[in-house]
Amino acid sequence: MSITIRKLDSTQADFKQALDALLAFEAGTDAAIETAVAAILADVKARGDAAVLEYTNRFDRIPNGGAANVAAFDITQQELQAALAALPAAQREALQTAAARVRAFHERQKRELQGFSYTEPDGTVLGQKITPLDRVGIYVPGGKAAYPSSVLMNAIPAQVAGVAEIVMVVPTPDGVKNQMVLAAAAIAGVTRVITIGGAQAVGALAYGTASIAPVDKIVGPGNAYVAAAKRRVFGIVGIDMIAGPSEILILCDGTTEPDWVAMDLFSQAEHDELAQAILLCPDAAYLARVEASIERLLPTMPRRDTIRTSLRDRGALIKVRDMAEACAIANAIAAEHLEISAEEPQQYAEQIRHAGAMFLGRFSSESLGDYCCGPNHVLPTSRTARFSSPLGVYDFQKRSSIIHVSEAGAQTLGKVAAELAYGEGLQAHARSAELRLKPRP
Amino acid sequence: MSITIRKLDSTQADFKQALDALLAFEAGTDAAIETAVAAILADVKARGDAAVLEYTNRFDRIPNGGAANVAAFDITQQELQAALAALPAAQREALQTAAARVRAFHERQKRELQGFSYTEPDGTVLGQKITPLDRVGIYVPGGKAAYPSSVLMNAIPAQVAGVAEIVMVVPTPDGVKNQMVLAAAAIAGVTRVITIGGAQAVGALAYGTASIAPVDKIVGPGNAYVAAAKRRVFGIVGIDMIAGPSEILILCDGTTEPDWVAMDLFSQAEHDELAQAILLCPDAAYLARVEASIERLLPTMPRRDTIRTSLRDRGALIKVRDMAEACAIANAIAAEHLEISAEEPQQYAEQIRHAGAMFLGRFSSESLGDYCCGPNHVLPTSRTARFSSPLGVYDFQKRSSIIHVSEAGAQTLGKVAAELAYGEGLQAHARSAELRLKPRP
Numbered sequence: 001m002s003i004t005i006r007k008l009d010s011t012q013a014d015f016k017q018a019l020d021a022l023l024a025f026e027a028g029t030d031a032a033i034e035t036a037v038a039a040i041l042a043d044v045k046a047r048g049d050a051a052v053l054e055y056t057n058r059f060d061r062i063p064n065g066g067a068a069n070v071a072a073f074d075i076t077q078q079e080l081q082a083a084l085a086a087l088p089a090a091q092r093e094a095l096q097t098a099a100a101r102v103r104a105f106h107e108r109q110k111r112e113l114q115g116f117s118y119t120e121p122d123g124t125v126l127g128q129k130i131t132p133l134d135r136v137g138i139y140v141p142g143g144k145a146a147y148p149s150s151v152l153m154n155a156i157p158a159q160v161a162g163v164a165e166i167v168m169v170v171p172t173p174d175g176v177k178n179q180m181v182l183a184a185a186a187i188a189g190v191t192r193v194i195t196i197g198g199a200q201a202v203g204a205l206a207y208g209t210a211s212i213a214p215v216d217k218i219v220g221p222g223n224a225y226v227a228a229a230k231r232r233v234f235g236i237v238g239i240d241m242i243a244g245p246s247e248i249l250i251l252c253d254g255t256t257e258p259d260w261v262a263m264d265l266f267s268q269a270e271h272d273e274l275a276q277a278i279l280l281c282p283d284a285a286y287l288a289r290v291e292a293s294i295e296r297l298l299p300t301m302p303r304r305d306t307i308r309t310s311l312r313d314r315g316a317l318i319k320v321r322d323m324a325e326a327c328a329i330a331n332a333i334a335a336e337h338l339e340i341s342a343e344e345p346q347q348y349a350e351q352i353r354h355a356g357a358m359f360l361g362r363f364s365s366e367s368l369g370d371y372c373c374g375p376n377h378v379l380p381t382s383r384t385a386r387f388s389s390p391l392g393v394y395d396f397q398k399r400s401s402i403i404h405v406s407e408a409g410a411q412t413l414g415k416v417a418a419e420l421a422y423g424e425g426l427q428a429h430a431r432s433a434e435l436r437l438k439p440r441p
Numbered sequence: 442m443s444i445t446i447r448k449l450d451s452t453q454a455d456f457k458q459a460l461d462a463l464l465a466f467e468a469g470t471d472a473a474i475e476t477a478v479a480a481i482l483a484d485v486k487a488r489g490d491a492a493v494l495e496y497t498n499r500f501d502r503i504p505n506g507g508a509a510n511v512a513a514f515d516i517t518q519q520e521l522q523a524a525l526a527a528l529p530a531a532q533r534e535a536l537q538t539a540a541a542r543v544r545a546f547h548e549r550q551k552r553e554l555q556g557f558s559y560t561e562p563d564g565t566v567l568g569q570k571i572t573p574l575d576r577v578g579i580y581v582p583g584g585k586a587a588y589p590s591s592v593l594m595n596a597i598p599a600q601v602a603g604v605a606e607i608v609m610v611v612p613t614p615d616g617v618k619n620q621m622v623l624a625a626a627a628i629a630g631v632t633r634v635i636t637i638g639g640a641q642a643v644g645a646l647a648y649g650t651a652s653i654a655p656v657d658k659i660v661g662p663g664n665a666y667v668a669a670a671k672r673r674v675f676g677i678v679g680i681d682m683i684a685g686p687s688e689i690l691i692l693c694d695g696t697t698e699p700d701w702v703a704m705d706l707f708s709q710a711e712h713d714e715l716a717q718a719i720l721l722c723p724d725a726a727y728l729a730r731v732e733a734s735i736e737r738l739l740p741t742m743p744r745r746d747t748i749r750t751s752l753r754d755r756g757a758l759i760k761v762r763d764m765a766e767a768c769a770i771a772n773a774i775a776a777e778h779l780e781i782s783a784e785e786p787q788q789y790a791e792q793i794r795h796a797g798a799m800f801l802g803r804f805s806s807e808s809l810g811d812y813c814c815g816p817n818h819v820l821p822t823s824r825t826a827r828f829s830s831p832l833g834v835y836d837f838q839k840r841s842s843i844i845h846v847s848e849a850g851a852q853t854l855g856k857v858a859a860e861l862a863y864g865e866g867l868q869a870h871a872r873s874a875e876l877r878l879k880p881r882p
Binding site: 090091094095097098105108109111112113114115116118124125126128129131133134144147148149180216217235237238242257259260263264266267269270271301302303307345349352353354355356357358359360361362363364365366367368369370371372373374375376379380382384385386387388389390392394398399400401402403404405406407409410413414415416417419420421423424425426427428429430431432433435436 | 531532536538539546549552553554556566570574575585588589658676678679704705707711712744748786790795796797798799801803805806808809812813817820821825827828830835839841842843845846847851856857858861862865866867872873
């Protein structure tokens with residue numbers, strides 16, 4: 001069965017409309033999910049552990065009639081270490097190598113944000129203090145979507161930031177634990193693992209229960225119920241972005257092995273049917289070669305059905321005038337993953353303003369970045385790279401301003417503040433500044 | 442008429458419950474507002490300029506039968522400069538001094554975030570690139586809540602970040618323009634001012650219309666309609682935090698002039714009836730002196746009705762065991778504004794983990810920081826300082842990861858990535874890494 005993939009040309013009259021249509025994606029809100037989630041959250045807030053226990057036993061079909069109490073959902077550090085020790089050596093070593101590299105990159109990232117303070121001539125000190133969050137919740141999906149790499153990518157930045165308590169929740173449908181996920185938690189420095197999930201886990205982390213202390217922020221991917229619950233508790237706790245479907249945009253100058261590019265497109269498309277894989281190239285003949293590679297390689301892929309649907313519904317091969325135009329289109333798309341698969345990628349990278357992560361040169365496949373290069377694989381989707389960043393150490397830190405005005409400073413600043421405060425009709429503000437003036441008014 | 446203010450003592454048996462009750466605040470969602478805002482946004486998205494024009498003419502009661510088109514709502518740079526030139530000299534100079542100090546602090550803040558890159562022994566380059574947002578919208582409330590200081594605090598960090606287009610929207614009910622707000626826009630480097638407001642302005646900025654280009658992020662305070670609209674467009678554009686009522690927490694060792702502390706409490710309470718002002722002190726006699734100052738000074742305040750209601754409903758004077766306990770309570774409260782009004786404030790500041798801004802020493806009144814110290818006055822409210830930061834240059838920048846894997850790097854990283862990808866059942870990821878290995882599989 002042949003593959004269908006959209007072909008566009010930037011010189012076609014309706015190119016802009018066709019590109020907009022290709023990119024258009026709006027996450028629908030499902031009223032039934034919203035209602036169910038609101039009820040679960042309210043129940044967890046009101047009844048705490050009892051509600052968490054009931055929902056978990058029911059939704060996750062916990063065997064033997066369910067757990068007796070929420071404490072039974074805790075996994076001990078010993079069990080985590082045992083899961084790590086029991087992994088096949090190659091898998092354990094790969095996980096450890098990946099973790100070490102992710103940690104090294106995030107340690108470097110942490111060095112950027114040290115806070116500062118400076119003293120003005122009159123003795124006034126101004127500054128910015130950086131502190132880690134106290135307690136963070138990491139949501140890890142259960143079942144087939146449980147990715148150990150996501151445990152590393154979410155927990156390690158929190159650990160590097162200095163978060164004292166990293167609480168991971170992961171549902172275990174039918175009571176089945178994913179050993180590789182537990183091993184990743186052991187490596188990543190997770191301080192507590194609780195086998196609960198869904199909106200009830202989000203509620204427990206946000207509001208706290210008798211046995212689960214409330215956290216300050218919840219990060220990590222989840223299904224529609226988890227996403228809806230995170231949106232609802234936002235403000236009570238911090239949350240990361242609600243991720244849309246994953247995307248790759250490849251800019252290729254036509255010098256990379258076509259099979260490599262085809263497989264890179266597949267590696268995005270295999271995630272799910274809504275994933276988006278787009279190739280931009282100025283060379284029509286090269287685009288045809290990539291299409292031939294796609295045709296030839298697709299039947300060999302275990303996840304070919306997902307890949308085929310994703311490429312048909314959301315993929316595209318786009319002929320552009322030149323690489324400069326490709327960069328301009330890339331800025332408009334603001335892709336989550338941007339591969340610049342070219343001989344001299346740097347010249348094009350300099351033209352890119354918006355991308356979650358840039359993969360430069362033909363050896364930088366997205367899959368390397370997904371697992372073990374070091375930078376985070378949690379990236380802004382759906383054009384949000386225009387205004388947001390990869391998950392990082394900075395997501396687990398916050399800043400406080402420091403203002404220490406000297407007596408001399410209060411004299412000059414007080415007059416300015418009073419003038420502006422009276423102008424805004426805030427007299428107590430003005431008088432609060434004036435009281436510090438001498439002679440006092 | 443005497444003032445009523447809650448008095449608590451940290452040794453009382455029910456102190457924790459009393460404190461929780463004092464701090465409890467949940468912004469209600471108003472179904473009528475939600476429905477109205479959803480309809481306005483959908484209309485602006487569908488009809489663009491025509492909808493913006495109609496809503497603005499109607500809601501803001503634009504005189505002379507309303508404007509003929511959206512272009513008529515633009516204020517020219519000449520008009521902004523004229524507003525600045527026409528201000529009384531003292532006011533103009535105060536505004537310019539404040540702007541210069543805010544700019545200096547944010548320039549210092551920008552220096553923290555420069556991005557980085559490093560090269561590994563095998564030639565692989567990893568890094569982080571920092572870029573400003575392209576286009577930002579700043580919402581400024583109209584009428585009485587129009588604060589020129591807010592224009593400075595929202596626009597200057599964007600300008601320092603390097604945002605090319607800073608679009609300010611400010612409604613002009615009955616067509617009346619606030620000259621000090623326009624003057625502040627001239628000083629702060631706003632590139633375009635449009636006299637529209639409400640949900641229709643938020644919609645125009647988020648979706649774009651024929652005459653208004655869509656922005657990447659919308660910041661700035663607004664009424665319940667504006668807040669609801671910002672929540673709804675979040676994801677299409679970035680937004681800042683939805684602010685709750687303003688708060689001040691004062692930790693005092695009993696050495697500051699009681700009138701000063703009373704006036705600092707007033708300066709928060711005068712904002713609105715939901716504002717919260719709390720004083721913690723280990724010295725009962727001092728608390729009584731502050732209460733006496735409150736009694737004596739309140740009748741002299743033009744905004745005494747608002748202050749009285751705010752202090753009665755949401756204020757408190759709290760006797761603590763010692764300053765260490767005061768610091769612990771401050772960490773639990775995570776206040777927007779924290780004054781440490783003490784002889785040696787530094788020792789206590791070191792114990793504080795959570796606060797939007799810390800004002801150290803008795804000369805550092807919050808009002809100085811609100812206008813002209815330099816740090817931003819847009820701060821996390823309602824305990825969100827546990828996980829979020831003051832508005833800053835970083836809110837107008839974002840990061841992109843850089844991954845440039847060398848051929849040698851692809852050999853070692855490829856094996857690790859393939860191992861983990863097969864473990865997660867993502868075969869295209871694995872093969873994408875393996876294709877870069879030589880000899881190729």
